[in-house]
Amino acid sequence: MEIGFKSPMEQIQKRGTIRMITTNNATSYYTYRESPMGFEYDLAKAFADHLGVALEIIVPEWDTMFNVLNSGQGDFIAASITITEPREQIALFSQPYMTVQQKFIHHKLIFGIKHIEQLAGKTIHVRKGTSYQERLAEIKASGIDLEIKLLDDVATQEILRMVSEKEINFTIADSNIALLNRRYYPEIKIGLPIHEKEYLGWAVKKTNKALRDQINQFLEMAEETGLLGKIYEKYYGDVDIFDYFDLKKFHERIKTRLPKYKKVIKTEAEKYGFDWRLIAAMAYQESHFNARAKSRTGVRGLMQVTRPTARQMGITNRLDPKQSVKAGVKFLNLMHKRFDDIPDPQQKTLFALAGYNVGYGHVRDAQAIARQKGLDINKWTSLEKTLPLLSKRKYYKQTRHGYARGGEPVHYVKRILTYYDILRQKG
Template identity: 60%
Template sequence: MKRFYFNNFILINLIGILSFFVLLSVLIHNTEFGSDLTRLERIKKTGVLRLITNNSINSYYYYNGQPTGFEYDLAREFANFLNVDLDIVTPGWNNMFSYLEQGKGDVIASGLTITKERLERFDFSNPYMPIQQRIVHHKLIFGPKNIEDLTFRTLHVRRGTSYQSRLEEIKKSGVDFNYILHNNIPTKELIRMVHDREIKFTVADDNIAYLNQRYYPDIRIGIPLQEKESLAWAVNKNDSQMLEQINKFFLYANETGLLKQISDKYYSNIEETDPFDLKRFHQRIETRLPRYKKMIIDESIKYGFDWKLVAAVVYQESRFNPNAKSFTNVRGLMQVTTITAEEMGIENRLNPSQSIKAGIKYLDKMVQKFDYLEDEYESILFALASYNVGYGHVTDAIQIAIDMGLDEIKWQSLKTTLPLLSKSKYYKQTRYGYARGWEPVQYVERILTYYDILKQKELI
């Protein structure tokens, strides 16, 4: 009996000692990191913003060893706005909300729709993009004509998404259909399964659906499942300081054109893409590109270009046809003019190797003309427009932008002023005169679409 009490006495004391050290550890931790600090104060003290997001083409992914993606770019600008570094946390879709609640991240930015269920647990920022849920099906599968026509069909969606919430609402309204929930399967993968006819239907926000149609040209974007919704960032309930800063940032991003610039980089004209053209591009990536791929890679390396961007230019120029000829008598894979061929030191524009060398060398010359631009991405866009319509016309468009009070070093401004070169009111005041200024805008945007597709394909 004495031993029992003695052991209990020792146990109680051990528990007490352990509790003391735990308490001491907590006190030390709180003293060091400031447990009384608000989340925003902690971010500014540590100098790090922890972004909770998801690995997906519309949020965050790596290309050429560098992070990219719409949500990543936007969050990076927010971190700059706060003057802190950005740390990325990717716990998987189904774990994002629990990570936020547990303090393992500061904000969720992952293409989240504001829903009633989510509002009960979290606060959301001001919206930054309107979207609409749409049915996605294969071109050989008839999609439903309306919501009532969902009857007897089976849809596949990811668990815990706004898609699941909407399908539950439709089911409760009396429409008899089935849906299958998948854990942590990206929407892109479900769209791929539709494209490969492994499943018949899925649901995606229209920005995701149209973006994925670039990579899976046999899908079709069907009926909307509900009215327009909004995407926003999520923070913990009552985190008013954090929410205020995010909303201030979105106001700043709207007023400065930053939000539109990032949106255009990833989503420009995605709804206007021709699926038949995309299908042909995918086919020619397999049948024609391999003949010229090594030449393109070797020459691109010399000038520090991403070879996939150059390949996109080649396709836009000639559809990978070395004998291509335009009505203005430019020839070859990169549609080099006679004057440019002489300037770049080549003799035969129809020779694939010579055409690629001349075209890339000339593109580099255009890039160097815009090396004063701080943003390398912007300088590439200006150079591509110059490759198409000529450097002189681009400088005219820049001057028009200055005269109109636009930011002349932004592609967004040139998208406005280049088409004005076809209007007498404007081109009569320029040095180089009339130009079909809408063409370089379309030219650049098509190249960016082809480039995006190539980035998503495993070609090396």
């Protein structure tokens, strides 16, 4: 080795930063309330922490990412990139960390396809430089006469919006991107797979095997420790839960009903440090933004407050939206404080939401069952398993608070998180 020459890994350590090349979308990297988020970002941040360096973000145009990598401006690409033969000619890939499959996407009111041959005569819009372009070119070369329209640096998420709003008829998207964005654009239909299953990986320069090896070691550790699963659950855990009519109504009512209550929701949320979008998601789950809603159990109003809770929170009219929101947020805050023993703030909020729905005592009972089963009592994933057991005599007869429809709070929290995610993406 020449005197003074430093390997890429030594350069990273000396700089104290590792440079991630990515793209700005819901699956890779975005900012929310001035905080960076995204599946790829969270995983890359964990990798940087593993190396003991800071993470620097570089967001070039999509079709220049490999040029940016090979010119030395960035260290690795983490952007939900599929591992393909053409890409392996110009970069070195890590071991896979997710399986995806290309799907044909169309509007719900436009007929899809039942077999590949039906692509003949269709015009399909895809982003230039993607694996979708490669696959469509293969299909066309096989003798199926389709038309490929290439869009310069237009994100797949934006192309899905174009399909949703009937600006174009057809596109292709990887299954993870399609499933995540379906909640934002419920008019899209995820149709036939047009390719075998593929794998996502991170890319480094061909000459940077040391960094590739470090990435592989990290990914193996992340899988073994459950870190990879935790990050996956955060972003993709509930994408298979899809109720077209419910989500369509939600998108409509964000425009028609939410504006009437947005000010009071923001005011009350800020009092206790909650994100107003979370409170709005709760209100929709409770009442569909209907201030006069009444459940079969007699709870009333925008936040579906019970009579005892109304008295406890100091309100007199549950049908008054301002009073309802005031009582609901105050009660959620009270529930939040009662779970102060849970160290992770995000987990604590999930427990508080469940307590709001099913009652504090039942959540503690579910924790007790989790402890008996050797599960982490401070993780919501544990309670997703044990709360439903409260409806089984074998379990609830041993608890302090007895029987509960424990599946309901699990469903309740999942729905709220879906609505919350949609509101965050809408900014």
